[in-house]
Amino acid sequence: MPYEWIEPDGKDAPTVELHLWPYRSLLRKDFVLFIGGTCAIVLLPLLVLLGSPVLWALLPFFAIAVGGVWYAINHSYKSGEILEELRIWPDRITLEHIHPRQGRKSWEANPYWVQLKIDPNHDRITNYITLKGADRVVELGAFLPEDERAVVFSELQDRLRMVLNARND
Structure with missing residues (x-):
């Protein structure tokens, strides 16, 4: 699958990190x-x-x-050199969208207030994943196949819940 979960070690490192990239069939x-x-x-x-x-x-x-x-x-x-990096800390969540021609776009919010949604009947993209927080809505993994977006959504939901539960403990 064209994404990976990373659990970095370090003092200021995020609790969990997700990297997404488009699928490539020809190496x-x-x-x-x-x-x-x-x-x-x-x-x-x-x-x-x-x-x-x-x-x-x-x-x-x-x-x-x-x-x-x-x-x-x-x-x-x-x-196909697009890369999305989602990082989750107990007190913030960041998304960085890196595009070879359009540059970098960043988004940051408090994970406690972030709303994670999936729209299975979106008019343009099936299983459209969005994150809403800090008065902005951003898309996640729009270049992934629809079945992988559903898997990423459920895994992200679990990881976000895990980070927020650890924060409350």
């Missing part, structure tokens, strides 16, 4: 193999045209096709 090492395979498949029909002037007429189109595939996958990797 970087597989990207190299895919582009190599694409080049081989594209260039295979050109072997018949070796020594022919037609080869030079078709070669730019094949180069554009391979370059387009490379650009599209590379662009997908760049947009």
Whole structure:
């Protein structure tokens, strides 16, 4: 799953920390193999045209096709570098949304007053998770698949309850 729970150690460290990122089906090492395979498949029909002037007429189109595939996958990797970090202390909760092109966005509130909600029938995203606190509503894990958002919601609800119960003890 493209998220992990961290229980950091340290004096000023949060009680619990959640990192979320978009799912990637093609790893970087597989990207190299895919582009190599694409080049081989594209260039295979050109072997018949070796020594022919037609080869030079078709070669730019094949180069554009391979370059387009490379650009599209590379662009997908760049947009997949989103990271959300949710940190929970007994007296505060923070969410940092890190986007490669849009920069960092932060939110902070008191966990005692935070309302955690999931909307299974949201018009845009199924199982839409929101946190409401400090007069703001922020979304969490909108890039995750809907079934994983439901799991994250229940785990977050349990962890938040655990932190608040430990605070009251």
